[in-house]
Every structure is written in structure tokens, then in C-alpha cells.
Amino acid sequence: MEYTKPLPTPDQDTLPFWEACKQHELKAQKCSSCSSYRWRPRGLCPKCRSWEFQWVPLKGTGTVYSYVVVHHVTVPEFADDVPYVIAHVTIDGTDDEVRITTNIIDCPWENVQVGMRVTVVFDDVTPEFTLPKFRPLK
Amino acid sequence: MVDNPIKDKTAVVGIGWTAFTRRSGTSTAALAAQASLMAIEDAGLRVEDIDGVVSYYHKHNDTVDPKELAHYLGIPRLDYHLLHDGGGSWNAGSIVAAAALVHAGLCKNVLVYRSKNTYSEGRATAPKRAHEVTGADQFTTPFGMHHPAANFGQYATAHMARYGTTTLDFAHLAVTERKHAMLNKKAQMRKPMTIEDHQNSRWIVYPFRLLDCCQQTDGSVAVVVSSAERARDLRHNPVYIMAGIGGNAYVADLWQTYGVYSGPRLFEMAEITPKDVSVAEVYDPFTFMCMTHLEDFGFVPKGEIGPWVREGHNALDGDLPVNTHGGLLSEAHIHGLNHIIEAVQQLRTEGVVDDLCDGPHTFDRSVCRQVKEPQIAFVCGEGAGSAILLRKG
Numbered sequence: 001m002e003y004t005k006p007l008p009t010p011d012q013d014t015l016p017f018w019e020a021c022k023q024h025e026l027k028a029q030k031c032s033s034c035s036s037y038r039w040r041p042r043g044l045c046p047k048c049r050s051w052e053f054q055w056v057p058l059k060g061t062g063t064v065y066s067y068v069v070v071h072h073v074t075v076p077e078f079a080d081d082v083p084y085v086i087a088h089v090t091i092d093g094t095d096d097e098v099r100i101t102t103n104i105i106d107c108p109w110e111n112v113q114v115g116m117r118v119t120v121v122f123d124d125v126t127p128e129f130t131l132p133k134f135r136p137l138k
Numbered sequence: 139m140v141d142n143p144i145k146d147k148t149a150v151v152g153i154g155w156t157a158f159t160r161r162s163g164t165s166t167a168a169l170a171a172q173a174s175l176m177a178i179e180d181a182g183l184r185v186e187d188i189d190g191v192v193s194y195y196h197k198h199n200d201t202v203d204p205k206e207l208a209h210y211l212g213i214p215r216l217d218y219h220l221l222h223d224g225g226g227s228w229n230a231g232s233i234v235a236a237a238a239l240v241h242a243g244l245c246k247n248v249l250v251y252r253s254k255n256t257y258s259e260g261r262a263t264a265p266k267r268a269h270e271v272t273g274a275d276q277f278t279t280p281f282g283m284h285h286p287a288a289n290f291g292q293y294a295t296a297h298m299a300r301y302g303t304t305t306l307d308f309a310h311l312a313v314t315e316r317k318h319a320m321l322n323k324k325a326q327m328r329k330p331m332t333i334e335d336h337q338n339s340r341w342i343v344y345p346f347r348l349l350d351c352c353q354q355t356d357g358s359v360a361v362v363v364s365s366a367e368r369a370r371d372l373r374h375n376p377v378y379i380m381a382g383i384g385g386n387a388y389v390a391d392l393w394q395t396y397g398v399y400s401g402p403r404l405f406e407m408a409e410i411t412p413k414d415v416s417v418a419e420v421y422d423p424f425t426f427m428c429m430t431h432l433e434d435f436g437f438v439p440k441g442e443i444g445p446w447v448r449e450g451h452n453a454l455d456g457d458l459p460v461n462t463h464g465g466l467l468s469e470a471h472i473h474g475l476n477h478i479i480e481a482v483q484q485l486r487t488e489g490v491v492d493d494l495c496d497g498p499h500t501f502d503r504s505v506c507r508q509v510k511e512p513q514i515a516f517v518c519g520e521g522a523g524s525a526i527l528l529r530k531g
Contacts, residue, residue: 007280008277009272009276014277065392066296067292067295068295068346070282070343072340072341072343086283086288086292101278114296129280
């Protein structure tokens with residue numbers, strides 16, 4: 001069945017993130033000058049203003065920082081998914097700098113909590129795009 | 139001496155509005171023109187006196203352009219126009235911009251308006267807009283984050299986890315605002331609401347139920363800003379602009395907003411404290427957002443907003459009456475410019491003109507929504523994106 005939901009439109013700053021997802025790897029930029037992680041992807045370090053960075057692999061685990069549960073459908077393509085959870089997940093080992101917006105899957109919405117430990121699941125939604133989603137860490 | 143040369147040098151001199159409906163049956167240009175003519179007349183000015191026009195929208199332009207409106211109204215001399223994309227964060231910011239133009243001497247009388255047909259036209263375009271996923275949206279929209287509640291709900295959940303705030307607390311805010319709207323002839327929502335009504339309403343996006351969410355509106359609001367000196371010769375008592383902030387930097391934590399940084403600066407510029415504020419019109423697209431704004435600007439200690447609204451301190455005779463018109467939740471969604479005109483009405487000598495009082499204000503809360511002897515009003519925008527302090531002159 002054709003995937004009709006919105007897909008990312010990568011730009012030069014963000015394309016490496018999406019390409020890594022396609023390879024089932026979670027990556028973020030680490031500043032070559034001050035070692036801070038950057039999120040969302042960008043050329044310039046907002047802490048030390050260095051343009052130098054490396055894309056480094058992240059641990060695939062993290063903690064739910066906050067979440068919501070969508071019950072009301074405004075975009076018809078999501079009608080079969082409700083209720084679904086959208087969370088902000090802070091990725092382990094990034095000094096709380098990398099906080100990704102994602103879905104929490106494989107978990108009843110009533111059981112999702114702030115502080116819950118989660119691990120990444122790569123969802124290959126199309127041949128071009130893979131979305132990093134998260135499920136509870138067992 | 140605080141570095142705020144603009145303090146009390148400009149004033150809001152005119153306010154106007156249209157009916158707030160679900161189907162205006164007319165264009166955003168006609169709505170804006172109607173509200174603008176009322177505001178200009180209210181000030182005691184002529185259309186020819188307006189030489190600056192300011193407006194705003196959010197992300198997708200849904201309104202008549204300031205230059206088009208000037209043409210529509212027949213304004214002969216337009217020295218400055220500005221259309222900003224800040225949406226609800228920029229309700230106070232639009233007034234600050236007008237004040238800056240007047241204080242700088244670039245304009246004499248600046249018209250600010252917001253005009254929209256969101257209910258009858260805007261809602262239908264939302265699913266289409268969900269497919270535009272560039273920039274920051276590429277990290278949210280593919281995961282089904284479309285409804286504003288899915289964005290602002292994240293703040294609420296973070297605050298609930300940190301401070302124990304509950305959806306029952308949200309209910310108390312919604313009910314108090316509805317009580318205010320019931321005393322407002324132009325409010326869209328005037329049916330009584332109980333705590334049970336709120337708690338029994340369906341989830342839209344947890345933690346927000348239907349009655350945590352503001353409505354959508356067709357309508358327009360307009361404001362005229364002039365110099366304090368000219369204001370003293372115009373029709374109403376001046377409502378002076380004491381201080382304003384028109385921007386907000388990034389804040390990582392979701393259990394607080396930029397108000398924790400801009401609030402102290404705002405009050406310092408006005409040389410007052412939050413305790414000096416008589417009435418607050420606080421951006422409330424969702425119940426909780428109003429609540430965090432009240433904490434972040436220093437009206438309520440951080441984490442204590444739940445008990446504060448349960449105790450009713452935000453009611454018309456409370457310590458700090460909040461959203462005396464009913465707010466976005468129960469009056470209308472005119473992107474918070476309706477909050478500005480409510481603040482101005484409260485600070486006018488004759489008080490609000492569209493409550494249920496027949497003649498002078500009685501302060502009988504079955505008919506009257508005028509706050510008793512207010513001197514200073516506070517207004518802020520979404521996410522504490524802008525804020526302003528107004529003083530009765």
C-alpha cells in the first residue's frame with residue numbers, strides 16, 4: 001500500500017541524519033571544538049560558534065522527556081493510527097542536548113510516562129525514508 | 139535610571155472589533171476595514187491621520203496585507219507597513235512595533251490589526267499544510283505532529299511530571315474564563331461550563347480535552363497607537379505603553395517558557411513588580427499555556443499554578459483577574475489582539491462597554507465584568523513570545 005503520510009524534506013544540514021536512519025543508525029553532530037552535541041542538525045555550534053563538527057553514532061536508547069497522545073484526527077492519513085503517542089525523547093550520552101521528537105510504539109498510550117526508558121526502532125516507511133521511532137526498553 | 143526611553147511616551151488611543159463568528163461571510167479585507175474604521179473613530183482620528191499599518195499572521199498568510207488594507211481604506215500617506223509571521227506569539231509585539239515607530243518619529247498614528255476567517259476558511263487547509271515539511275517541521279510532522287495541541291501539550295506533560303499539575307487544575311482555569319465570557323456580549327462561548335463538563339469532554343490531544351482548547355474564529359480586531367502627547371487630546375483617557383518585549387529566544391526546558399527571562403526585564407523597564415499589575419490578559423490557546431505564562435512572568439511561584447487557579451485567584455475579584463474577556467478559550471481566537479483590546483477597555487475611564495451592565499458598572503458578577511479600579515494591565519503572547527505593560531492615564 002502506498003505510504004501517503006508526510007515525509008521529511010531534508011536540506012544540506014539535515015540530510016546526513018536521514019541517510020543514517022536509512023542505514024538504521026541514529027547519528028548527531030558533535031562539535032569538533034567544544035565537543036557539544038548539536039540538535040537539530042546545523043552547521044554552527046550555538047555554544048562556541050565553531051563550524052567544525054563530526055557526525056557520530058548515538059546510543060539507540062533514551063528517556064521520555066514529555067509526550068502527548070493524539071486522539072483527534074486533523075490529517076486524514078493518520079486516521080487509522082489514533083490514539084498514537086508523540087514524545088520528546090532525550091538520547092543517552094548526549095548531555096541532554098539531543099532531544100528527538102518521535103512516536104512511542106508497542107506500548108498502550110495509558111502506560112507511557114515521563115521518565116520512561118525507551119530504545120529506537122527504525123521504521124522503513126518508504127524505500128527513501130526511515131523514521132526513528134521508540135519502544136519501551138524491556 | 140532604567141534604560142527604557144520609550145516608557146509612557148506612547149499610548150493606545152483607539153480600539154475596534156467586528157463580530158466574532160464561525161462564518162463572517164465576507165473577506166479578511168472587509169473585516170479588517172470594519173475593525174479599523176471603528177478603532178480610528180474610537181480614537182477621534184480620521185483615516186487620513188493613519189500613516190503606519192502593522193499586522194501579523196502565522197506561517198501561512200491568511201490575511202489582507204497592510205499595504206492592501208491601506209489601499210482599501212484610502213489611506214493617502216503610508217510611511218511604514220509591516221506584516222510579521224509571529225502569529226499568537228506576536229500580539230503584544232505588534233503593539234510594541236507600533237509604539238517604536240511612533241516613538242522614533244517615523245509615524246504619527248499606527249494602525250495595528252489582525253483579521254482572519256480561520257473557522258470558515260482556515261480549517262480546510264490544515265491537512266494540506268501538513269505535507270509541507272521543511273526546516274524544523276521535518277523532525278515533527280512525519281510523526282503526526284499537526285495539531286497545535288500536540289506541540290503545546292508537550293509543555294503541559296513536562297510540567298505535570300515535574301510539579302504534579304493535573305488536568306483537573308486545567309478545568310478550573312477553563313471554567314473561570316467561561317464565567318468571564320458569559321459577561322461579554324461579543325464572546326463566542328457563553329454557555330455555562332462546569333468542572334464536570336470539562337472533565338467529561340473528549341480527549342483532543344492528551345493532556346488536553348476539548349474544553350482545554352480554544353475555538354477558531356472569523357473576525358478582526360484593530361488598535362491605534364499614537365504618541366502620549368497626542369493621546370491626551372484624543373477622545374479617551376490615554377492607555378500608556380509602559381514597557382514591551384517583542385521577541386523570544388530559544389528555551390530548552392518545556393516546563394517553562396521565555397517569560398522566565400523576559401519577565402524580569404519587562405518589569406524592570408516599567409519600574410514595577412508583578413504585584414503592581416491589576417489585570418492580566420494572558421495568551422491561552424490551551425488552558426495550560428495560560429497557566430505556565432502566569433508562572434513564568436512571576437505572577438505565581440513556579441509549580442504552584444494548579445492550587446492558584448483552584449482557589450480562584452484569577453477571577454474578576456481575585457488577586458489577579460486573568461482573561462477578563464474569556465480569552466481565546468471562550469471569547470474568540472483573534473490571535474491575542476483581542477487580549478490587547480480587553481486590557482485597554484479595562485483601563486478606560488468608562489470601563490468595558492460590552493458587558494451586561496446597563497449604565498454604570500455595578501461590579502455585580504452576574505452582569506458586570508469590569509475589574510475594580512485597575513491601574514496596570516499585562517498582556518502576553520504565545521510561548522511568552524512577546525509581552526507588554528499598559529497603564530491607565
